[in-house]
Amino acid sequence: LAKAVYGLPEIHRDAIKGATLVANPGCYPEAALLALAPAVREGLVADDVIVDAKSGISGAGRGGLATSVMDHFAEANENVVAYGLDGHGHGLEIAQELAELRKADGAKVTFVPHRIPMTRGILATCYAPLRDEGVTKRAVWEMYREHYDGEPFVRVTDTPPQTKQTIGSNFCLVYPTVDERAGRLIVVSCLDNLVKGAAGQAVQNMNVMFGLREEEGLEQLALYP
């Protein structure tokens, strides 16, 4: 376990290149970390982060012990519920990676996942106080755009992204903005939990490990609508 590299190429690409063991991230941490990494790395925000995430039902897995009565169509449809309020492993995973990005411990990270009535897709809405309340939406957006310039699978969008724009693709869409009255950064990100949040991410990691073109096998566009 000590040798495993955290398999998020947008943060750890160089380490993945030389790795013999790569740990594929959870779907929620993927969405949250791609939303927050630029701001945290640049010290734009204080160490006090809330991730409010919304996931389709396939996030819970298909069968066996993971399947509960809550996955039954009649329960899950026309319904939304928060869960993991007493702690969810993905919250720790987010906190650990954010600490590494800041080179510091002790961030307050609150992570609350929600089940919403759709099959695929995760949308994370992330909130953190700005260190400098004078920073503008435009400046934040440009910083994000620059940060992800050249990334094959991250797009910084002009308008709030929709999960449906990513379904079937390996893209993560990221939209940063500022609540000027509250002095707060808000970043919305989304991805397909079964592609960029799972198998697609694994293929991307494999491509990086083996020196293949990073997009190999991952160029499928989203299926819309």
Place this chain on the structure above:
Amino acid sequence: LAKAVYGLPEIHRDAIKGATLVANPGCYPEAALLALAPAVREGLVADDVIVDAKSGISGAGRGGLATSVMDHFAEANENVVAYGLDGHGHGLEIAQELAELRKADGAKVTFVPHRIPMTRGILATCYAPLRDEGVTKRAVWEMYREHYDGEPFVRVTDTPPQTKQTIGSNFCLVYPTVDERAGRLIVVSCLDNLVKGAAGQAVQNMNVMFGLREEEGLEQLALYP
């Protein structure tokens, strides 16, 4: 306008009794204020509140100018999106009422609504830093239970509530808890945006104004599943 009373009996029942003009609240503020009122009135939290709300599509109204291509089934289904990120009127409505509860101005209130693929229902997940980080989940839960004791249409629940548990009824379900590591209050609330969030609330106000039994015409149970 100056004479209008804000029509949330759980906060302003006495004023509504004597009112000649009552303003029915928006559906989002209803859910947020019923989640936050006990904590704000008691000074449990600092003036720094985030409301992350998830609404079914009927919240956007049925027709005319309010209907956009986003309401089309093929766009709205299997999709989730944040909106109002540049400011939504309901954010101001929440901030104004919270200020009145605290008898103080200047709260930081961030409100982000999301459209999720269901017909009815709103779930609000509210976050605020605890003034006293040592307060326990149990103490908060008991404070809420006591606060809403005797209220005909608010239930403080033992587990995170589901919108489906309120569909067709005039109930608002409220679940307060504490993220101990982050020192944060989290309150999840939900209601049917077309009943407690709209017409049912109006009937409840009318009952209070006219001295009728407050539950009159509102005793329909939720339709589950």
Place this chain on the structure above:
Amino acid sequence: LAKAVYGLPEIHRDAIKGATLVANPGCYPEAALLALAPAVREGLVADDVIVDAKSGISGAGRGGLATSVMDHFAEANENVVAYGLDGHGHGLEIAQELAELRKADGAKVTFVPHRIPMTRGILATCYAPLRDEGVTKRAVWEMYREHYDGEPFVRVTDTPPQTKQTIGSNFCLVYPTVDERAGRLIVVSCLDNLVKGAAGQAVQNMNVMFGLREEEGLEQLALYP
């Protein structure tokens, strides 16, 4: 078993009144029989009937052995499938009751149920060849209207009915029409499988058995939308 009366008051009200044992019908037969009874009893159609039914997922029951992986939200959502093609018990139930209505055996009855991605509701589309191809839509519609005149829970509609118009109520909506080129009667009927198709029907039968007002406890309107 020999003493049990088939619990569909619209056909067997008198027998139910004196019964000590009433068998509550299946949800599919309810919809099909209320659609076909007037035409079959009057000899309007030949003994060659097709019932193509569409049901929400709650029709399969909630748990235990009845729940299959097909009930998982991720499988059932955005999906439609026919089942029971090698024979479904409800097909026999329909055939038996139609035979009784005609006072004759040997009807050809084909019944094909489908699962569609919604929680509640059944819609049955029924097809049968007209004995007299010259009969008009208008005449059929008026015959149905007269047949169900006075029935508390059946409405003959002016336009094709929608399951959503019945959700939560004990109503069955019936719309008869004629395909003039093919000389075929088409009747569309719908109901809430958990009310008129199950518990509501049982209450209605109980009311009839005990001489109570037939609508007692069943006056809930549909929850729309």
Place this chain on the structure above:
Amino acid sequence: LAKAVYGLPEIHRDAIKGATLVANPGCYPEAALLALAPAVREGLVADDVIVDAKSGISGAGRGGLATSVMDHFAEANENVVAYGLDGHGHGLEIAQELAELRKADGAKVTFVPHRIPMTRGILATCYAPLRDEGVTKRAVWEMYREHYDGEPFVRVTDTPPQTKQTIGSNFCLVYPTVDERAGRLIVVSCLDNLVKGAAGQAVQNMNVMFGLREEEGLEQLALYP
């Protein structure tokens, strides 16, 4: 118009090869004709056909005049309704092609489309009386298998197909069976109305017209779940 070839390669491949004008079929006729062509061409059934079709909402198109209040999420969700009961253009399209296959006029064709709450997908359940009631399920299934042997985009399945198995792909799945008691052929077929039922079909026709490999650009697998 007189020069246009009906663009269903599984029936008219040779004519499409030499055509200068190809009319892309409607989505409903595609599903119905691929279900019925083998049986009709071989004279397996009498000229008396019922097509009961179920379509997702994207079948109605995205905007402009084609969009009605019925396409609003709150109306379409958790709802099913039959439409076109007074005649739908696709019924004539089906009848015309079936007549051509039989080299005879006068088939009775009843076509009833239904809107069901999903974005994509069409499932057609087709019924026709067998000329020889003694024919077995197995024999029919083998005849269909042989008929479509070598077709790149039609699969005869072992079990009733699900629309979700075709979403995003150019495949049409066909499942023929026999209701032995009623002496009736039943064929269930499904496809993605936006691919095999529209743009994918157009590409397939173009490939045939231009002598390209018929699968060119159409090898995308279904997105499941």
